[in-house]
Amino acid sequence: MQQDTNPELERRLFNKLLDVLIKAGLILALVITCYGIFSPFLTLMLWALILAVTLYPFHQRLAARLGNRQGRAATLLVLCGIVLIVGPTAILTSSLADTVTSFVHNMKANSLVIPMPAESVGTWPVVGKKVYAVWHQAATDLPAFIQSMQPKIGNIAKAALGMVASMGTGMLQFILSFVVAGIIMAYGLPGQQSARAISARIMGEGRGDEFATLCTATIRAVAQGVIGVAFIQAILLGLSVAIAGIPAPGVIALIALILGIAQIPAAVIFIPCVIYIWSSGDYATAPAVAYTALLVISGLADNVLKPMLLGRGVDAPMPIILLGALGGMVSSGILGMFVGAALLAIGYQIFMAWVAGDHLTPLSSAPQVTEQQDAP
Template identity: 40%
Template sequence: MVDDPSRTGAVRDGPTGPPSFEAKITDIARIGIVGLFAYWSLTLIAPFAIILIWAAILAVALYPAYARLGRLLGSRRLASFLITLTCLAVIVAPLTAIAVSFAEGLQALLAKLADGSLRVPVPPEYVREWPIVGERLHAAWSMASDNFEALLSKLEPSLVQAGSKALGKIASIGAEVLSFVVSVLVAGFLFGSGERLAEMAQRFSGRIGGDRGIGFLRLAAATIRNVARGVIGVALLQAFLCALVLGLFHVPAPGAIAFVVLVLCIIQIGPALVLLPVIIWAWVTMDFGPALLMTILLVPLFVIDNVMKPILVARGLSTPTLVILLGVLGGTLSYGLIGLFLGPIVLSVVHDLLMVWMQGGTVREKPQSDASQSPRPV
C-alpha cells in the first residue's frame, strides 16, 4: 500500500515548488562554466575580431554580386575567385602606385642632395608680413636658399624625431592594410557557405528575439549593402573619375591623388581637400583653356556624393535617411573605417526599437512548425 503524502505529511519537490538549495548551486555552477568558456572563446578570437568583422561585412555586402556572377558563369567557385581578385586589385593597385611614386620621388631627391644640384629659390619679401610665422619662415627659407646642407644639419634632431613618428604611422597603416587584405581572403571563403551561415544567423536571431530579431538581422544586412553602395560605391566612382580627368590633363601622380580622394570620400571628408589645390595648381601652371576645362570636369566630383549618397543609402529601408547618415558620420568619427558600417547598423536597430516601443506593439513569435522551414537568405 502506497502512503498518501497528504496524510503522512511528507513534502515532495515538484515543478511548482521552490527550487532547492542544491538546484540553485547547480544552476550557478552551470552559468559559471558557460561564462568561463565564453570568456576563453572571446579571448582566443579577440586578436582576429577586426578581421572577422570586416570579412562578415564584405561577405554580406558582396553576396548579391557573388550570387549573380555565379549564376552567370555557372560556377560559384569561379565567381568567388573573381570577386576576391577584384577586391584585392582595388586595394593593392592604388597602394602600389603610391609606393612607386613615393620611391621615385625620394630617389630623385636623394640624388639631387648627393650631387649638390638641389636649389631652393629665394623667398619673396611679402612672406615677412605673414602673421606669427612670417619672420621665422622667411629666415628658414633664406637659409635653405643660401646653404641647404647647413639647414639640414640644424634641423637634423627634429627631422629624425619626425621621421621615426612617420615610420611608426606608416607601419601602423601597413598592418591595417594587411589585416584588410586577410579579411578579403576570408570573405572569399565565406561566400561558398553563405546560405548556411545566413540560416544559422537567422536561427540565432530568432532564438534571441523571435520575428523581431530576424527582422533586425535583415535590417542590418540591408544597411550594410546600402552603405556599401552609397558610400564606398560612390567613393570608388569619384576616385575613378578623378584619376581619369587628371590622367587626361597629365597631372603628376594621378593614381596617388585618386587614392587619397577615395580615402577622404570614404571617411566622409570629401575630395575638396585634395582637388582644390590641384585646381589652383592647374590655373598657375596651365593655359586658360585647359585649366578651365579641367576645373569644369572636376567641380561635379565635389557634389556627386551629396546627390547619389542619400538615394543609395536609404534605398529600400524604413529607417530615415538622416539616421543612416548620422550613423555613417558618427561611426566613422568614433571607430574609424569599420564604424562606417557599424554606426548606421546600430542606429537603425535602435530607431526600430524606439518605434516599436512608442507604438506599444507586440510581435508574435513564429510557431514551432515554421522552425523546420528554410529561412530566407539574409
Template identity: 35%
Template structure:
C-alpha cells in the same frame, strides 16, 4: 529464522551516494566544458572582428554575387572566387602604389631638407594685414624662407607629435588592411555557401526572436546593405572632393591619389593619411598660395 534485508533501507542508503556521484560527474563535465569553451574563445577571439566583417561584406555584395552567378551559369564557387579576388586586387594594388609613393616622397623631402634644397618664398605683403595672426604668420614665414631649420626648432614637439600620430595612423591602416584581406577571403567562403548561411542566420533569428525571426533577419540584411551604400556614398564624395583638390593643386598622379582616398574612406581610415602627404608636397614644391588654398580645401 534468517532475517531478510530491508530493501527500502538499502535503497534509502544508496540513493544519496548515487546522487552525490551524479552531481560530481555533472559538475566535472560542466567544468571541463566551460574550460574548453573558454579556450576556444581565446583562440577565436582575435578573429571575431574579421569574421564579422566578412559576414557584413558578404551580405553587402550578395546582389553582385547573384548577378555574377547568373552570368557564370550557376558556378557559385567560381563567382565567389572571382569576386573576392577582384576586391583584393582593388584593395592591394593601390595600397602598394601608395606605399611606394609615400616612401619616395618622404625620402625626397628628407633629403631636400638636409641638403637645404627646400626653398620657401617670402610671404606676400598682405600677410601682415591679416587680423590677429598676421604679424605672427609673417614673422614665422619670413624666418622659414631664410632659415627653415631655425624656423622649425620651436615646433619640434609638435612635429614629433605629428610624426608619432602619422606612424600610429600608418600602423592602424596596415592592421586594417590585413583584417580586410582576410575579411574578403571569409566573405568569399560565406558567399560560396550563401544558401546554408542564409538558412543558419534565419534559424538563429527564429530561435532568438520567435515567429518574427524571418522579418528580423531580413531587416538586418537590409540595414547592412543600406549602411554599406551610405558608407560608399560618403567615401565617393570625399574622394571626389580630394581628387578635385589634387588636380587644381597640380599633384602628380591625381587619379591614383583619388583612388587611394576612395579606398581609405571606404575602410573608415579617412582621407587624412592620403591628403596630408600631398599637402606637404604642394607646400614643398608648388606655389605657396596654391598650397594654402589646397590646405584650406
C-alpha cells in the same frame, strides 16, 4: 518542524546557486579565451562579412549566368575585386607610405623647404596674424621652428611611422577579406539560415527576421551608398592625381575618402589640384587641359556613382557614419574605417528602433527582397 527544514532548504539553495555560478564562470572563461584567440582576426572577419552582405545580390546574378555555380561566381567576383580595387588601393597606399616616410626623414634632416606666405594671409579673419607668424617663422628659419616644436613633432613622427608600418598588414588584411568574403558568398544560403537562427535566438522568434533584415539593409545602404561611393571616388581621384604628376597622391586620396564619407564635395580636393597644374609652370597647355579634364571627371564621379549605388536611403545621420569611420581608423587602421562606419550605423538604427517602439524595421525600410538576396 519549520526549524528542521530551513537548513535543508538553505543548503539546497546554496548548492544550486554555487552550481549556477560555477557554470557561468566556466562559460565566461570560455568566452574570454575564444575572444582572445579570435580578436586578431575580428576586424578582418567583420569587413569580409560586410563585403559579402553587400556584394551578395550581384554574386547571385553572376551565379545565375554561370549555371548556378556559387563557388565559381564567388571566385570570379573575388578576382575582379582584387584587380579593380585592391590593385589601385595598393598603389595609393604605397604612395601614402612613401610620402609620410619622406616627410619624416626630411623633417629630421632639416631639409624641408617651405615657401614664404603671401601678405594676404595676415588679413584672414581671426587666425590670419597667428597663421602668418607661424608660417613666416617656418619659412625663414625652419630648423629653429622644428626645434621649438620638437616634442610635438616627435610624437607626430612616431605616430606617422607607426601608421606606415601598419599599412603592409592592412593591405594583406584587405586582400584576405576579399577571399573570406568569397567563401561566405559561396555558402550564402546556409549563412543566411544561421544568421536568422542567431537573430531569433537573441531577439526572439517574432523579431529575429526583422533584426536580420534591419542589419542587412543598413550594411548595404552604408557600404554601397556612402563608403562605396567615397572609396571609388577616392581611388579615381588619387590615380588621376598620380597620372597628372601632382605630389602626394596617396595623401590626397585619403583626404578625399574621409571627405567623401562626410559627404563633402570632392571639389574641395580637385580644384586646388587644378590650380596647382596651371600655376606651377611645369605643364604645357595641352597636358594641362588633359589633366584638368581628368581631375574634373574623377572629382564629379560621385554624381554618377550615387544614383547607381545608393539604391535606398541611409537612415543614419552622416555625423554618425563619419564618427564611426574615424574612430574605426584610429582603433583598427584602414579596415577599421569601413567596419566602424557600418557598425556604428547599425547600432544607431537598433537604438532608434528601440526608442521608437517595438518594431525594428527602419522608418524608410528597404523594399523586401528574395530569400537568396537576403543572404548571407
